[in-house]
Amino acid sequence: MHREPSWLLPEQWSTSAPEVDRIFNFLCAMSAVLFVGITATVLVLVWRYRRRPGVRAAPTGHNLPLEIAWTLTPVFLLALVFHWGARGYVDLTVAPADALEIRVRARKWAWDFEYPNGDHETNSLHVPINRPIRLVLSSDDVIHSFFVPAFRIKRDAVPGMYSTMWFQATQLGTVQVYCAEYCGAAELPIRDDHGDETFPGHSSMLANIVVVTEDRYQRLFDRCGCGELGGLTPSAMGEQIYRSSQCYTCHSVDGTPGTGPTWLHMAAHPVKLTDGTYVEVDANYIRESILNPQAKVVRGFQPIMPTYRGSLNDRQIDALVAYMQSLQ
């Protein structure tokens, strides 16, 4: 596949780029040929029919073949361009059914990305190579436009509605995203990292798309939403949730008795319930205990644990499971 930057176009980084470039190059070439052809004809005719002494101007009459030619040729060319462009437009608009869906939220002056697992990033989007990615765009304030020249895609992000676009990256590395719809600038400057004053605004509304291998993407986002981005393993992420969701107010992790059972050695042996039965402390039981705490109540404790249904997602629960299982 041809990927080199040409003098007019940036490098091709997506599966749709070659086709977009072919249409673009065809239109440029056609315009050049027509421009040269028409200008040359004008010059020749101006010279040939210039005013000369003794020669009288006379009407030339019709030339049927010529008239049919200059009517049908443009009709054919325009039909070709329309057909080609319409097909390309549909290809660019309709994402493959198995595309990975990522939400893009535009606001003054940043891009927020939300992954299928609930993770967020600002001004940086990681996507796996060779996999169709569908972006669902919206805006929190004014109209912005998500423009990725290397992928040959651009679409407006409009407040109050969703718009979609898709791409499939073909190279590893980083490409630049621009906002292509003027969306204002701050009235007051802020200080950047070097202490210089800058005005955040439309021109600083940039983002990077980092194309990574499928493997790396899985490690970053697919499994537990606790990826390596923050340098966190699942159990480290679980420890963080233990603190941020305040599980610690009832559960200790060092064996200290509390309102709820300690998590130390919790996964090591079956636990006795109020009805006298025992249950294996595996991922399913832990999951159920978090989402539906009253389903199985541990003997010696009150059924007072609140449910976390709706406030913890699957990846966060997976991380908690990993953390509990690490407390041996």
Ligand code: HEC
């Ligand atoms: C208000 C106190 C309270 C809070 C906060 C709380 N729990 Fe509990 N938890 C309990 C009590 C009491 C039990 C034992 C009774 C039962 O099984 O419902 C329990 C039981 C559990 C069990 C089963 C334990 C075992 O030994 O079998 C798990 C797993 C658990 N909690 C996870 C969590 C997680 C994760 C959080 C934080 C997101 C959390 N809990 C927050 C009170 C709490």
Ligand SMILES: [Cu+2]
């Ligand atoms: Cu913008």
